[in-house]
Amino acid sequence: MKTVIIGGGLIGLSVARALAERGTSDVLVLERHQLAGGGTGKSSGIVRTHYGVPSIAAMAWRSLPVFEQLGAEVGFRQTGYCVLVGEENVEPLKANTAMHQGLGVDVDLIDPDQLQSLWPMMNVDDVALASYEPRGGFADATQLALHFGQRARQHGARIRQRAPVARIRTSGDRVTGVELDGGEVVEADLVICATGWWTRSLAETLGIDLPMEAYRSELLVVDAGEPLPDLPVVSDLVSLQYCRVEGAGQFLVGNSDHSDFQKKLVDPDDYSNVAGEASILAYAEKVMHRFPGFPDPSVTHSYAGVYDVLPDWNPVIAPVDGLEGLILCAGFAGHGFKISPAVGDLVADLVLEGDSTDPAIPASDFRLERFAEGRPLVSSHPYVGAGQMR
Ligand SMILES: Cc1cc2nc3c(=O)[nH]c(=O)nc-3n(C[C@H](O)[C@H](O)[C@H](O)COP(=O)(O)OP(=O)(O)OC[C@H]3O[C@@H](n4cnc5c(N)ncnc54)[C@H](O)[C@@H]3O)c2cc1C
Numbered sequence: 262m263k264t265v266i267i268g269g270g271l272i273g274l275s276v277a278r279a280l281a282e283r284g285t286s287d288v289l290v291l292e293r294h295q296l297a298g299g300g301t302g303k304s305s306g307i308v309r310t311h312y313g314v315p316s317i318a319a320m321a322w323r324s325l326p327v328f329e330q331l332g333a334e335v336g337f338r339q340t341g342y343c344v345l346v347g348e349e350n351v352e353p354l355k356a357n358t359a360m361h362q363g364l365g366v367d368v369d370l371i372d373p374d375q376l377q378s379l380w381p382m383m384n385v386d387d388v389a390l391a392s393y394e395p396r397g398g399f400a401d402a403t404q405l406a407l408h409f410g411q412r413a414r415q416h417g418a419r420i421r422q423r424a425p426v427a428r429i430r431t432s433g434d435r436v437t438g439v440e441l442d443g444g445e446v447v448e449a450d451l452v453i454c455a456t457g458w459w460t461r462s463l464a465e466t467l468g469i470d471l472p473m474e475a476y477r478s479e480l481l482v483v484d485a486g487e488p489l490p491d492l493p494v495v496s497d498l499v500s501l502q503y504c505r506v507e508g509a510g511q512f513l514v515g516n517s518d519h520s521d522f523q524k525k526l527v528d529p530d531d532y533s534n535v536a537g538e539a540s541i542l543a544y545a546e547k548v549m550h551r552f553p554g555f556p557d558p559s560v561t562h563s564y565a566g567v568y569d570v571l572p573d574w575n576p577v578i579a580p581v582d583g584l585e586g587l588i589l590c591a592g593f594a595g596h597g598f599k600i601s602p603a604v605g606d607l608v609a610d611l612v613l614e615g616d617s618t619d620p621a622i623p624a625s626d627f628r629l630e631r632f633a634e635g636r637p638l639v640s641s642h643p644y645v646g647a648g649q650m651r
Pocket residue numbers: 267268269270271272273291292293294295296297298299300301302303304305306307308402424425426427455456457458459463478480565566567568590591592593594595596597598599600
């Protein structure tokens with residue numbers, strides 16, 4: 262079976278790896294620029310299991326051993342990971358943590374004093390409860406993507422860069438291949454579209470309505486003023502920020518306040534790659550509130566990336582009703598890195614077995630039709646003020 266994967270980011274390359282490793286002989290990845298040059302290259306690389314949707318948490322948990330086995334090869338630093346909540350979110354945190362423990366995840370609730378001992382420079386005055394995953398941390402998304410690419414090649418897959426796909430070709434109700442810019446036609450029995458935020462326009466040419474938005478997200482790098490040890494990654498659902506150590510004395514800070522979502526929609530091919538002054542001030546204030554113990558903090562630089570966001574902030578990983586030979590695999594928003602190993606495995610299951618082989622990861626969760634049917638994939642225990650944490 263000839264398989265074309267469009268997109269050489271983490272997801273396309275993980276899918277190529279999984280298919281090639283499981284014996285699919287004719288796999289070709291077509292990447293319009295260079296590998297990992299899309300959302301993957303901007304990823305904060307945080308590894309954790311904390312999700313409100315059980316199948317996503319299960320995917321994160323199934324993926325964790327990959328980071329642990331690859332270790333330094335993908336820059337994995339197992340610093341631990343914690344979620345902090347205020348009083349209003351104590352019940353959802355308890356419910357989500359219990360759900361994670363039911364999946365077998367190594368996680369515990371900790372009180373503010375325990376949190377303070379893990380994170381001595383942190384102000385915990387407004388923290389009511391936290392959960393702590395000792396096996397979480399962060400890694401390098403580009404390195405992981407390149408690792409998947411290398412494994413795919415070792416198992417016979419081919420990868421072409423600077424090969425932009427202009428359109429997906431069809432005959433009747435089935436896909437027959439793709440056409441590149443310049444007119445070259447590549448025939449295929451199966452086309453897997455792993456094109457991040459560009460998936461919307463490729464799908465549109467097939468008459469498929471993919472309700473995806475391109476949402477700009479800004480990040481700051483803060484110098485703490487002294488070398489930092491490997492402190493746990495923090496998802497701060499009180500101040501709505503996430504933070505992790507960067508390098509030795511630096512600190513990467515991202516925004517988790519998505520209340521002005523509509524104002525941050527951008528053209529993913531043309532957006533500002535630096536944070537605006539107002540954002541820098543607002544984020545710096547949140548950092549100073551949470552980490553008053555930094556001896557001499559300063560913002561060293563900022564940048565921005567774009568999330569591919571579907572209405573429930575969860576991906577579509579599925580064939581499309583009425584069109585044979587196509588699988589869409591996009592809409593990972595800010596979460597595709599940590600689950601990318603399991604996503605590749607799920608797509609390989611869909612292709613080779615016709616369904617997920619993991620009961621904790623039902624393929625039906627990721628159907629496109631869920632939006633039209635009004636059945637979004639959402640958490641049973643959403644966080645007040647931080648619904649996108651899922
Ligand atoms: C700022 C930021 C921070 C993030 N932080 C985290 C995090 O901490 N943890 C986490 O788990 N996730 C995080 N993510 C999310 C994660 O990085 C992404 O979900 C993941 O990298 C997406 O991979 P992808 O392969 O779907 O998309 P991409 O990496 O965007 O890859 C898609 C590829 O398709 C190619 N392409 C597009 N159109 C065509 C075409 N027509 N022909 C050929 N090729 C084409 C593009 O060039 C691109 O290389 C973050 C994302 C961003 C933006």
